[in-house]
Amino acid sequence: MRAAVATIRELAYLCGVSVATVSRVFNNPKAVTPKTREHVLRLARELGYRPNEPARTLATKKSYMVGLIWDTDHRSPGWRHPFFQEILIGLKTALSEEGYHLLLLSTSDEDAAGGPSLDGYLHAVRRHSLDGVVFIDSGNESPAPHAIAEAGVPCVSLDRPVDGPRATYVTSDNAGGARDAVAHLHATGRRAIATISGPLRTRPGADRLAGYREALDALGLPCRPGHVQEGDFYLAGGHAAMRRLLEGGDRPDAVFAAGDQMAIGAMAAIGEAGLKVPEDIAVVGFDDIELAALVPPGLTTVAQDKAGFGTMAAATLIEMVDGPAVEAPPPAILPTSLVIRGTTTPRF
Amino acid sequence: MRAAVATIRELAYLCGVSVATVSRVFNNPKAVTPKTREHVLRLARELGYRPNEPARTLATKKSYMVGLIWDTDHRSPGWRHPFFQEILIGLKTALSEEGYHLLLLSTSDEDAAGGPSLDGYLHAVRRHSLDGVVFIDSGNESPAPHAIAEAGVPCVSLDRPVDGPRATYVTSDNAGGARDAVAHLHATGRRAIATISGPLRTRPGADRLAGYREALDALGLPCRPGHVQEGDFYLAGGHAAMRRLLEGGDRPDAVFAAGDQMAIGAMAAIGEAGLKVPEDIAVVGFDDIELAALVPPGLTTVAQDKAGFGTMAAATLIEMVDGPAVEAPPPAILPTSLVIRGTTTPRF
DNA sequence: GCTCTCGATGTAACCGGTTACATGAAACCG
DNA sequence: CGGTTTCATGTAACCGGTTACATCGAGAGC
Numbered sequence: 001m002r003a004a005v006a007t008i009r010e011l012a013y014l015c016g017v018s019v020a021t022v023s024r025v026f027n028n029p030k031a032v033t034p035k036t037r038e039h040v041l042r043l044a045r046e047l048g049y050r051p052n053e054p055a056r057t058l059a060t061k062k063s064y065m066v067g068l069i070w071d072t073d074h075r076s077p078g079w080r081h082p083f084f085q086e087i088l089i090g091l092k093t094a095l096s097e098e099g100y101h102l103l104l105l106s107t108s109d110e111d112a113a114g115g116p117s118l119d120g121y122l123h124a125v126r127r128h129s130l131d132g133v134v135f136i137d138s139g140n141e142s143p144a145p146h147a148i149a150e151a152g153v154p155c156v157s158l159d160r161p162v163d164g165p166r167a168t169y170v171t172s173d174n175a176g177g178a179r180d181a182v183a184h185l186h187a188t189g190r191r192a193i194a195t196i197s198g199p200l201r202t203r204p205g206a207d208r209l210a211g212y213r214e215a216l217d218a219l220g221l222p223c224r225p226g227h228v229q230e231g232d233f234y235l236a237g238g239h240a241a242m243r244r245l246l247e248g249g250d251r252p253d254a255v256f257a258a259g260d261q262m263a264i265g266a267m268a269a270i271g272e273a274g275l276k277v278p279e280d281i282a283v284v285g286f287d288d289i290e291l292a293a294l295v296p297p298g299l300t301t302v303a304q305d306k307a308g309f310g311t312m313a314a315a316t317l318i319e320m321v322d323g324p325a326v327e328a329p330p331p332a333i334l335p336t337s338l339v340i341r342g343t344t345t346p347r348f
Numbered sequence: 349m350r351a352a353v354a355t356i357r358e359l360a361y362l363c364g365v366s367v368a369t370v371s372r373v374f375n376n377p378k379a380v381t382p383k384t385r386e387h388v389l390r391l392a393r394e395l396g397y398r399p400n401e402p403a404r405t406l407a408t409k410k411s412y413m414v415g416l417i418w419d420t421d422h423r424s425p426g427w428r429h430p431f432f433q434e435i436l437i438g439l440k441t442a443l444s445e446e447g448y449h450l451l452l453l454s455t456s457d458e459d460a461a462g463g464p465s466l467d468g469y470l471h472a473v474r475r476h477s478l479d480g481v482v483f484i485d486s487g488n489e490s491p492a493p494h495a496i497a498e499a500g501v502p503c504v505s506l507d508r509p510v511d512g513p514r515a516t517y518v519t520s521d522n523a524g525g526a527r528d529a530v531a532h533l534h535a536t537g538r539r540a541i542a543t544i545s546g547p548l549r550t551r552p553g554a555d556r557l558a559g560y561r562e563a564l565d566a567l568g569l570p571c572r573p574g575h576v577q578e579g580d581f582y583l584a585g586g587h588a589a590m591r592r593l594l595e596g597g598d599r600p601d602a603v604f605a606a607g608d609q610m611a612i613g614a615m616a617a618i619g620e621a622g623l624k625v626p627e628d629i630a631v632v633g634f635d636d637i638e639l640a641a642l643v644p645p646g647l648t649t650v651a652q653d654k655a656g657f658g659t660m661a662a663a664t665l666i667e668m669v670d671g672p673a674v675e676a677p678p679p680a681i682l683p684t685s686l687v688i689r690g691t692t693t694p695r696f
Numbered sequence: 697g698c699t700c701t702c703g704a705t706g707t708a709a710c711c712g713g714t715t716a717c718a719t720g721a722a723a724c725c726g
Numbered sequence: 727c728g729g730t731t732t733c734a735t736g737t738a739a740c741c742g743g744t745t746a747c748a749t750c751g752a753g754a755g756c
Contacts, residue, residue: 403712
């Protein structure tokens with residue numbers, strides 16, 4: 001391969017046209033005669049010319065880059081969104097198709113950017129001329145997304161509502177999924193259905209609990225106070241919450257855990273208490289992480305549309321960035337689907 | 349917060365100095381009188397001024413961005429490096445500390461950049477003036493890293509050797525870890541030690557098998573041909589390979605699987621054959637994925653230094669980028685450590 | 697044939713930084 | 727005290743694109 005031509009001026013010279021024409025070939029092809037267009041394109045291809053992005057960004061204020069903010073300190077388990085990786089794939093793929101790139105931003109950049117200011121991310125966005133931002137919630141109530149959203153930067157947040165002139169969010173149908181889970185437990189013969197909720201300050205935590213309550217209501221089952229235990233979305237929290245449920249004297253015959261990790265922790269606690277899943281206590285989780293299918297006897301769970309998160313976030317963001325600057329699209333609520341496995345086999 | 353000052357010229361005007369002085373305050377502080385320096389810094393802080401990155405990049409050719417190439421098609425499971433996420437965290441954290449950012453690149457960008465050329469990534473690197481590249485191997489023998497490495501772009505590859513004037517790689521001590529695993533199986537009383545290798549075209553696959561052979565040699569054990577089965581690093585491959593081992597007539601009393609997923613697949617196959625782990629067959633894995641601790645009775649495994657991958661990659665890359673442009677540092681070999689759990693309890 | 701339009705192309709300013717070089721003041725020195 | 731060095735600062739060119747506006751030529755209309 002020959003050395004790539006460096007600049008638009010060189011290419012213009014070689015083509016015998018002006019820089020403006022070359023520029024137009026790439027940015028507004030129909031403003032240029034087919035003949036010259038082809039000529040320029042052919043030479044560009046042969047010489048391996050590609051317009052320089054920083055220069056283009058400088059001139060247009062559009063970088064074709066979006067920031068992925070992933071607000072967390074690296075010590076806490078908070079950074080582990082249950083399917084960060086799937087989200088990332090979906091996001092990256094969808095953005096690439098539209099010619100956008102993804103720049104990773106995390107808490108450390110905030111400080112590095114000059115002191116722990118509340119709007120460190122906003123500065124990062126400005127510095128790089130980012131076209132928009134995707135924010136993955138880690139449940140730690142960071143003020144970052146609000147600062148950005150309010151500044152009018154196109155912004156989509158995952159699993160956490162934000163408002164701002166060009167901000168929206170995408171989440172699963174948490175309440176609906178929870179209702180399905182409870183209805184399924186009821187349909188398999190369980191009547192004393194407890195729940196291990198997520199942290200109630202998180203939106204999915206609160207919504208899944210609400211769905212649980214609605215379902216009990218609809219089924220005419222009482223909502224016994226001891227049957228709601230708050231967890232932390234992680235293994236340990238599920239384990240501890242399950243022990244509380246077991247020690248409560250009012251032993252449930254089914255548990256809806258608002259996250260698969262908690263469900264697995266709960267199953268461990270059930271085993272330690274000498275009880276069996278699903279014979280003594282049925283379990284349903286939420287998320288459908290990879291592990292759910294592997295842990296015996298297979299965890300019944302409310303599956304989220306993992307790839308959908310990324311894809312939807314990308315689509316929504318691009319709509320705000322590219323589209324006519326009207327207003328923020330409505331929040332996207334992804335459907336869930338119940339995956340039935342061994343932890344909820346019917347009672348006789 | 350007041351509106352951020354847009355340009356260096358404005359700030360210079362407000363400070364009553366020239367743009368050159370302001371620029372120096374940020375890039376070469378000691379070239380400027382303490383008094384003016386403080387003055388400029390104070391005003392800059394008050395006004396929220398930050399130098400514009402694309403402009404800076406345009407002028408200096410240094411973007412303070414490194415690309416993370418993650419070569420894969422999104423369909424295959426190949427993108428699942430066993431701990432992509434940990435690597436990413438380590439990488440991002442270490443890079444942020446030095447003021448570098450991470451730009452995600454993946455296969456789709458290659459095409460979008462104008463046809464499926466072999467050096468699509470190289471173009472992406474040039475377009476964005478990336479300072480370097482980290483390449484995560486997904487085992488699909490992509491030619492991408494070589495094109496980049498040979499072009500002289502600073503480049504560090506994970507788990508796969510590359511050469512180029514400024515290229516190096518980081519990997520675990522795969523052979524050493526494998527030797528430890530086999531020695532441990534021997535020490536717990538096993539003598540008929542089989543292995544499920546990774547794909548032999550991958551470097552870790554080949555190295556772990558080599559380590560296994562060396563260990564058998566050192567222990568004076570024969571290396572029976574039927575006792576080496578090639579897997580794919582995934583659950584299904586481990587399962588299939590284990591069945592081949594069991595059907596071979598020459599049943600082993602221990603298996604070293606070159607990856608935890610394969611080990612877990614193998615354990616399933618052992619269970620299906622009516623045999624027990626560790627009583628009938630002991631199992632050791634490699635990686636120490638999260639699941640290893642959770643799957644009963646706990647998988648003994650060779651732990652890799654997950655965070656170390658990212659940190660080391662970042663350090664090595666920055667050394668090449670920042671440092672005096674001598675030559676590529678030698679490959680980094682991260683130590684492994686054996687984590688002993690329930691699948692290898694000693695034989696009486 | 698002459699103007700008028702319109703569409704393709706060129707010229708040059710501009711985006712927001714960096715930096716080589718010029719400048720001028722202060723410090724140093726014999 | 728004149729001359730030289732040193733050092734902080736300023737001027738202006740440059741990085742590689744985009745784009746407003748000017749220009750020019752061809753076809754349309756009369």
